Amino acid sequence: MNFKILQFIALAFSTLVILQASLGTLLFTRLVGLTPHDVNLYYGDKSLHGLLEVILPHTLFIAIALMAVLHFLAFIQTIDPRTKAKAVYLLFPLFFLDQFSPLLISMGLEFFAIIKLGAFIGFQVMLIWVWIMIFKQTQKTLG
Amino acid sequence: MKFLASQKLSDNSVMRSIIIGMLLSLILAMVLSLSAKGIDYGVSPNEWINTVLGNEAEFIDPMSFNDLLLGIHTDLFALILTFILIASVTARRGRSRVLMMGFLTLSLLSLLAYPIGMLFSSIIGSSGVILSLGGFIVFHLLMIIGGLDSLIGLLRKKF
Numbered sequence: 001m002n003f004k005i006l007q008f009i010a011l012a013f014s015t016l017v018i019l020q021a022s023l024g025t026l027l028f029t030r031l032v033g034l035t036p037h038d039v040n041l042y043y044g045d046k047s048l049h050g051l052l053e054v055i056l057p058h059t060l061f062i063a064i065a066l067m068a069v070l071h072f073l074a075f076i077q078t079i080d081p082r083t084k085a086k087a088v089y090l091l092f093p094l095f096f097l098d099q100f101s102p103l104l105i106s107m108g109l110e111f112f113a114i115i116k117l118g119a120f121i122g123f124q125v126m127l128i129w130v131w132i133m134i135f136k137q138t139q140k141t142l143g
Numbered sequence: 144m145k146f147l148a149s150q151k152l153s154d155n156s157v158m159r160s161i162i163i164g165m166l167l168s169l170i171l172a173m174v175l176s177l178s179a180k181g182i183d184y185g186v187s188p189n190e191w192i193n194t195v196l197g198n199e200a201e202f203i204d205p206m207s208f209n210d211l212l213l214g215i216h217t218d219l220f221a222l223i224l225t226f227i228l229i230a231s232v233t234a235r236r237g238r239s240r241v242l243m244m245g246f247l248t249l250s251l252l253s254l255l256a257y258p259i260g261m262l263f264s265s266i267i268g269s270s271g272v273i274l275s276l277g278g279f280i281v282f283h284l285l286m287i288i289g290g291l292d293s294l295i296g297l298l299r300k301k302f
Contacts, residue, residue: 005244012251016223019258023216030209061220068227 007139014135017069021124028120036113043105043113051106055099062095073130076137087130094123152235153300162232163297169225170290173283176221180279191276192269195261208265215258222254225286233289236296246289253281 032042043051070091073084101116152159184194192198197205206214230247238246256278264271296302 002240002244005248009244009247009251012248012255016219016251016255019255020216020219020223023212023219023258027209027212027216030212057217057220061224064224065220068224 010135010138014131017131018128021127025124034117036110036117039113039116040105040110043102043116044108044110046102046106048103048106051102055102058099062099066091066095069127069130069134072134076134078137078140079133083133087126087133091123091126091130094119094126098123152297152302159297159300163294165228166232166290166294166297169229170287170294172221172225173286173290176218177280177283188269188273188276192272195264195272195275196269211261215261219254219258222257222282226250226254226282229286229290229293232293235302236293237302238292246285250282250285250289253278253285257282 032039070088073079073087097115097119101112101119104112105116152162184191193201193203195206195211197203230250233246234243236243257275260271260273260275260278262271264275
């Protein structure tokens, strides 16, 4: 009984986080677009103030959210430390590239549109992978 | 989080004070979040429905999908973090397992109902908005109750 409820709580929380990431992706797709041309067009016109309005809350909240997510990963002993390190060393740089590429795009460095898209997709995929890993290992541990 | 739940808080006066401060801030944030939503969307189901879906008779335009997405995305960020922080302290409170499971399950379900109701309101209409409003209010009330319960427990050095 307790195990089933715990499983349900873990599933509901994972759904919530995945929903949040999906909402961000949907918003990005609708507002910006998914081609380097769209990205250049969107960020090329933005003022520094407009960019900071997006970068600031994301930097603040994602720092806390990543800490919360990765701390779950750190405490799971059945995951190889090298795999944990890979997740940490990839997620933070991808996040920084994703958030700060728009500043460089607005300065005229159009090449960063490709980096922005790559980092954005990479970050989302990595985050989902980390959640799946946490969920699978938690199921194993509880089982 | 683990470091919040790994030590007996009543033995560590600094940690206890920090968490009391955090809980007070989070409870205040929940009250402010309810008030802000009341100002933005209204305080009755009808006002929420008019704001989200619009009302031709009163010449109110529906909210654009992009604005709706942005609103949910921003709210959810703050609400998930609040849930993680309050739940991690409340879990140490020492209440019965059944009560704790109920608290966590109901909190998560109500938090899921808020974005899902909003997202599907264009398909299922006003029921979606009402589901969303219900989820939003229940989640906030649970966080305030859980936060206050933990706060009282900490002040009385119960855990």
